[in-house]
Amino acid sequence: MIGAASLTRFRELLQRRLGWTFADHDLGQTAEVLTARARAHGLNEREYLDRLAGRRWTTETAELAQALSITETYFFRHSEQFRVLNERALPELLEARAGQRVLRLLSVGCSSGEEAYSLAIAAVRARPGPDWIVTVTGVDANREMLRRARTAAYSPWSLRDTPEDVRRRWFRRTADGFRVADEIVSAVRFVEHNVATDDPQLWHPAGYDVIFCRNLLMYLTEEVRADLIRRMTRALADGGFLFLGHTDSLGSRPEGLELCHSDGTVYYRRQAPARTPEPSPAPRLTVAAPAAAPRRPAGADPLQRALALMREDRFADALDAIGTRDVLPRGVLLAQVGRIDEARDTAHRLLHTGGPQADAHHLLGVCHELDCAEKAVGQYRLAAYLDPRFAMPRLRMGLLARRRGDDRGAAEHLEAATELLTTEDEDRIVLFGGGFGRLALTMLCRTELDSCGVRR
Incomplete structure (x- = not known):
């Protein structure tokens, strides 16, 4: 049985060597890897940890990356991002790069290729x-996955989301699956790289037109994550595109990047130094209530008067009281009293005038719950992506997952909502809580989690 001190030390060393962070529910797998790797070298846990800590052990670091990384992937995963790549990013890049006739792309955390x-x-x-010259670089710390990637051979399951015409043109049938066509293989190179370390040649400034780094940032420590984001931003050419996973977010105003959204997905574009002056800040969508916000409507400004009425579940009265300048609260109240079309129009108007805004996307999700749950989930996902601290979209996604019978997905969202509710802005709870306060919403999350039966 591995002691808690040894396991803690192992996790700290993994953070230092690989830049990875681990949740408490990963303890079982982490302990198994520690035992297996120590045994492979004929060492006990303490001796193994001393050796791992004492000096650079490159081959062992590669073995640990292989043992601990999540490697499941397939061709054209997350088709909405490839749709944006095909319909928006590549046409713009082809026009901009017509003089050089070169496209350079990077896949960070490429797994098996x-x-x-x-x-x-x-x-x-x-x-x-x-x-035209097309070059793609795939980087990963998992040596075994890179070996598989270089074979360019895949099972039919890896092509499960590949359009039939693409399969016929760019893959060759083999005895047990498919092999990528030689023309494509020759355009791709694979590099073993640990994102916790720098490589000036790999991260050359303005070296890539497109970077994909999907579902990796969430596993990194804050320091390594920040360093990797800076490297990727610097490595993008002016006007280049960065695509992250749905669980990764840089917030609404990342340094050096312009946040864009299209077809239900979010991506980023490298800002050229000579571009227009810094854009005006998007209109603020929530107004923090003063510490001693009045509980009664008398004597308050229109927004505070409306918020006080909402705390008393008097939504129709709050709609009458709200000012015309308070666009988001008015849209929320329109939804509360059943005027869904007007609420939806209000949310769209906010997005058209101010760009991607978490609160407006959440309001759209509320509106879509009545006609299309799938669209509602898409809007909630965007809201959570734009503001990872926003509890309400995670709560709504959890409840919708419960309705679909997806208890595991529901538990993931509801656990996140429970944690985020402890620090959620009070006005946001009033606006989007549907008449429930922080305590009641937290109890709702816990009750639904208990019903899921899959709490981690």
């Missing part, structure tokens, strides 16, 4: 002619 080859296929299909 499906993403890197998918990028190459997309770029080769889009290029105006064969005289």
Whole structure:
């Protein structure tokens, strides 16, 4: 049985060597890896940890990356991001790079190579002619996954989301699956790289037109995550595009990048130094209530008067009291009293005038719950992406997952909502809580979690 002190030390060393962070529910797997790796070297846990801590042990670091990384992937995963790549990013880049006729793409955390080859296929299909050069670099710390990637051989399951015409043109049948066409293989190279370390050659300034780094940031420590974001931003050419996973967010105003959204997905674009002056801040959508906000409507300004009425579940009266300048609260109240079309129009108006805004996307999600749960989830996902501290979209996604019978997905969202509710802005709870306060919403999350039966 591994002691708590040894396990804590192992996790600290993993953070130092790989830059990874681990949740408490990962303890079982982490302990198994520690035992297995110590045994592989004929050492006990203490001796193994002393050796791992004492000096650079490159081969062992690669083995740990292989043992601990999540490697499941497939071609053209998250089709909405590839749709944006094909319909928006690549056409703009092809026009901008017409002089050089070169496209450079990077897949960070490429695993067994499906993403890197998918990028190459997309770029080769889009290029105006064969005289264009397409290069794709795939990087990963997992040596075994890179070995598989270089074979370019895949099972039919890896192509489960690949359009039939793409499969026929860019893959060759083999005895037990498919192999990527030589034209695509020749455009891709794979590099072993630990994102916790720097590599000036790999992260050359303005070296890439497109970077995909999906579902990796969430596993990194805060320091390594910040360093990787800076490297990727610097490595993007002016006007280049960065795509992250749905669980990763840089917030609404990342330094050096412009946040964009299209077709239900969020992505980022590298800002050129000579671009227009810094854009005006988007209109603030929530107004923090003073510490001693009045509980009664008398004598308050229109927004505070409306908030006080909402605390008393008097939504129709609050709608009458709200000022015309308080656009978001008015939209929320329109939804509360059943005027859904007007609420939806209000949310769209906010997005058209101010760009991606978490609160407006959440309001759209509320509106869509009545006609299309799938669209509602998409809007809630965008809201949570734009503001990772926003509890309410995670709560709503959890409840919708429960309705679908997806208890595991529901538990993930509800656990996050429970934690976020402890620090959620009070006015946001009043606006989006549907008449429930912080305590009642927290109890709702816990009750639903108990019903899921899959709490981690």
